[in-house]
Amino acid sequence: AQTVTQSQPEMSVQEAETVTLSCTYDTSENNYYLFWYKQPPSRQMILVIRQEAYKQQNATENRFSVNFQKAAKSFSLKISDSQLGDTAMYFCAYVKETSGSRLTFGEGTQLTVNP
Amino acid sequence: KAGVTQTPRYLIKTRGQQVTLSCSPISGHRSVSWYQQTPGQGLQFLFEYFSETQRNKGNFPGRFSGRQFSNSRSEMNVSTLELGDSALYLCASSFTGGRYNEQFFGPGTRLTVL
Numbered sequence: 001a002q003t004v005t006q007s008q009p010e011m012s013v014q015e016a017e018t019v020t021l022s023c024t025y026d027t028s029e030n031n032y033y034l035f036w037y038k039q040p041p042s043r044q045m046i047l048v049i050r051q052e053a054y055k056q057q058n059a060t061e062n063r064f065s066v067n068f069q070k071a072a073k074s075f076s077l078k079i080s081d082s083q084l085g086d087t088a089m090y091f092c093a094y095v096k097e098t099s100g101s102r103l104t105f106g107e108g109t110q111l112t113v114n115p
Numbered sequence: 116k117a118g119v120t121q122t123p124r125y126l127i128k129t130r131g132q133q134v135t136l137s138c139s140p141i142s143g144h145r146s147v148s149w150y151q152q153t154p155g156q157g158l159q160f161l162f163e164y165f166s167e168t169q170r171n172k173g174n175f176p177g178r179f180s181g182r183q184f185s186n187s188r189s190e191m192n193v194s195t196l197e198l199g200d201s202a203l204y205l206c207a208s209s210f211t212g213g214r215y216n217e218q219f220f221g222p223g224t225r226l227t228v229l
Contacts, residue, residue, distance in 0.1 A: 033215050043203060045220035091158065101148040101209055101218055102171045105158035 002027045004094050006106035013082045014114050020067075021077045021109050023092030029053075031097040034068065036077045039108075040088040048090070051075065053097075082113045117142065119208050119221035127227045133194040136224045140187050140208030146170075147189040148218065149181060152203040161204075164189050165211070193226075201228045 003026045013019035025034070036048040051059045051068050058066050063080045079086055092106040120139045128134050140147050148171075149161040163171040164183035181191040187208075193200055203225050207218040 043223050045205060045207075047217065050217070095215055097215055100165070100171055101146050101163050101207065101215075102160050102173075103148075103150075103158075103207075103218070104160070107157050 002029070002094055002096065002104050004092050004104050004106040006092055006109050008109045009107070010110045010112070012112040012114055013079075015082055015084060017082055018078060018080045019082055019111065021079075021090055021092075021111065023075045023077070023106055025073050025075065025092070025094050025106075027073070027094065027096070029096050033095050033097065034066075034075045035093040035095075035103070036064070036066070037091045037093055037105075038086075038088045039091065040085075045091075049077065079111075084113050084115060087111060087113045119206060119219050121204075121206055121221040121224050123224060124222065125225045125227075127229060128196050129229050130196055130198060132196050133192060134196060134226060135190050135192045136204055136206075136226070138189045138191075138206035138208075138221060140189070140206075141219055144208035144210055144219075145187050146209045146211060146216070147183060147187065148207045148209075149189070149191050150205045150207070151175075152205060152223070153199075153201070158205075161191065196228045198228050200226065202226055 032053045034051045038046045049061045067076045089108045093103045122137045146165045148163040152158045160173040167183045183189045203223045205223045207220045209216040209218045
């Protein structure tokens with residue numbers, strides 16, 4: 001069975017600084033997708049960034065980028081120029097390419113951006 | 116395009132009762148998945164429906180069931196409620212859900228069981 005682990009329950013960062021959230025996963029599959037979702041206090045899950053396992057290039061979306069290490073099964077999220085609106089719970093998630101919509105989530109990391 | 120909608124947003128029930136939650140996907144989306152979110156267990160997959168058929172099922176007891184209608188709207192039902200069923204129930208829709216399509220989440224239904 002696939003598992004996703006986030007070892008940092010809570011993190012904090014000063015506004016405008018950079019922070020990295022860690023995620024490791026376990027799978028025997030070769031084709032899969034990895035995601036970072038953000039869940040602010042409103043509880044609305046928002047997709048932050050997505051990485052296809054077959055792509056060696058790390059995904060980037062504006063201030064958000066990932067460091068995808070397939071062999072190490074590591075998938076970290078870097079947030080640059082942190083903003084107060086980035087305060088949220090962040091979830092790392094995995095889905096096997098052929099398993100439809102069945103996402104496996106990590107435990108989450110509560111990120112607080114301080115002014 | 117309207118997003119995923121879930122009704123009701125909040126619900127209070129007592130042990131032993133049953134409850135039905137509703138999810139309306141984004142127009143054109145045919146796959147609807149349900150997740151349970153609790154502080155203790157985190158986010159767990161319940162089931163996925165595609166074209167009115169259950170395509171995937173998580174490890175939940177038979178008290179949890181669902182269905183999907185021809186317009187892709189989905190309902191999930193929990194019978195004989197237990198205190199541990201108190202949770203945020205999220206649904207997500209995607210276009211086909213086969214080869215991975217991005218899922219869009221609804222705002223959730225907060226269920227409290229007393």
